[in-house]
Amino acid sequence: MVRYIIRRLFELIPVILVLTFIVFTILSMTPGDATTIILGSDYTPELGAKLRVELGLDRSLFVQYFHYITNLVQGDFGMSYVTRAPVLDQLRPRLANTAWIVACAMFLCVSIGIPIGIRSATKPNSFFSQCAMVFGLMGVSMPIFWLGLLLILLFSVNLGWLPSSGMDHGVKSLILPAITLGFNYMANIMRTTRSSMMEAIRQDFIRTARAKGVSEHDVIYDHALGNALMPTITIIGMNVGTLLGGVVLTETVFSIPGMGRLLVEAINQRDTPCVLGTLVVMAICVAVSNLIVDLIYAYMDPRIRAQYGAKARQA
């Protein structure tokens, strides 16, 4: 298992390299001259040309990328065109805000979505299950930025319970953003858990367990759940990226200074190093969380565990 983890970590390196290269290439195709943005009204052709050499923009794409990646490995994300400060200094405080929102959203989804999914699968024709299905369908169809606005209208404007923007109120200011961000995700998790649980309950080994006289609670939680959770874990992992995409929207709705806001501001100001830095950090987060999900998956499923164990021994 340890060897498997190490191998997977090494496999992550080319993925991150290719990802950063893609983002780097796309952004380097930006039409227009970056020096005009940096110099603003001070721009003269001579100054522009001097700055281009200074920033290395006159070299080929591959050389530029090589420089970028060697700096990146040392934790240097380059200088922002607009603030003239290191991009990392902008990223660091914002990363924490985003991480809090994503973590809360995820916790909320898993802790609510999975139990509802299980319950509605074990009693598929009950009123509870019908409500859960309607809720699930609404969840996957709800645009989260609109949901955010509605929540602000209800809980901040009308009821005055929770703050409508910013991060100054501690846990209170996390509640609405976490619900907003996690709503789609929760519905997705619930629907997946429900359908895989319903499938698991129909299996022969469940009938065997029931025939042995195992209590219904144990049948569901000991025998069926372990099998039913595998697709759910896949969905949780697959949607971490979607969640990070949703961060951009959630932070806009709630005016939270996080990675998503930074990305949008940087795009509007055409601050390429900042856009690049934000996207690279987000891509790395997605890659790492996919790895974590894969590891959990491998740990949970005895078949996969055995297979990987064998593979690791061969390797």
Added chain:
Amino acid sequence: MQATSTAGPITTKKEFYAQFKKKSIAHELWLRFLKNKTAVIGLVIFCIIMAVAIAAPWLTSYDNVVVKMDIAARLQPPGMEHWFGTDELGRDILARIVYGARVSLLIGFSAIFVSLMVGLVLGGAAGYYGGKLDSVIMRAMDVFLSLPDVLLALAIIAAFGNTKLNLTIAIGLAFAPKFSRVVRSAVMGVRDNEYIEAARSIGALDSRIIARHVLPNCIGPIIVQVTLYVANAILTIAALSFIGLGIQPPTPEWGNMLASGRTYMRDFPHIVMAPGLAIFFTILALNLLGDGLRDTLDPRLKH
């Protein structure tokens, strides 16, 4: 519809349907689809939205109603004159939603067309030929898949700007890796069938086999995914417009209507209700339709 050649008058509805059942698979599928009530609801809602979008120029005037400001009539609540009220510049919200549907649906469908084309070529080649080509293409797609589609679209827009064409291409390319996967797995499910072998043994070219025998047989899952991803694409356009990087005002688009209405929503909540509901119902309709089509076209349920 022509009468059957077998004699005897048709007395019941069941007999009437029975004569078609043997004739066409499409009809059989249609009848099965009609049994799925939620899917039919989805189809009906979607058809209404489509009809409204197509008929928009006959319903209201773009220059005189949709983009023309009328400060005297600003922020009016819903009433007889303006069913959904007016926005911060005195424009009728309903008229803007109707025209917004055109923008969303047009870009949504064209974007998915782009990703479908890319997906058919890459996924088709990977699935049909397998081997090294398959692993190279799919590895590349995996890398793209690890970047969230919204972020990929944002990167493309950051580089090239946000014209309608760029938005279409950006969203199309962002969804292409997912389509490649869908097409690949559908093609792999079909390519080892005996009729494919038969076609090959009589000397049919690969291009002909793919176009005539493989793709028509994996159309089911592809149609289902198109429906579901059009919903996603529409949601993405609205999201991009909401953060100010998509369709720019004064062109009406549901997302940018929400963005500009935000400032006024504390005192005039109606301004964010209608655009949000429009997005919600469109996505809901496409999701219902997609789920219904999956149930109808899923081969596991056929027999």
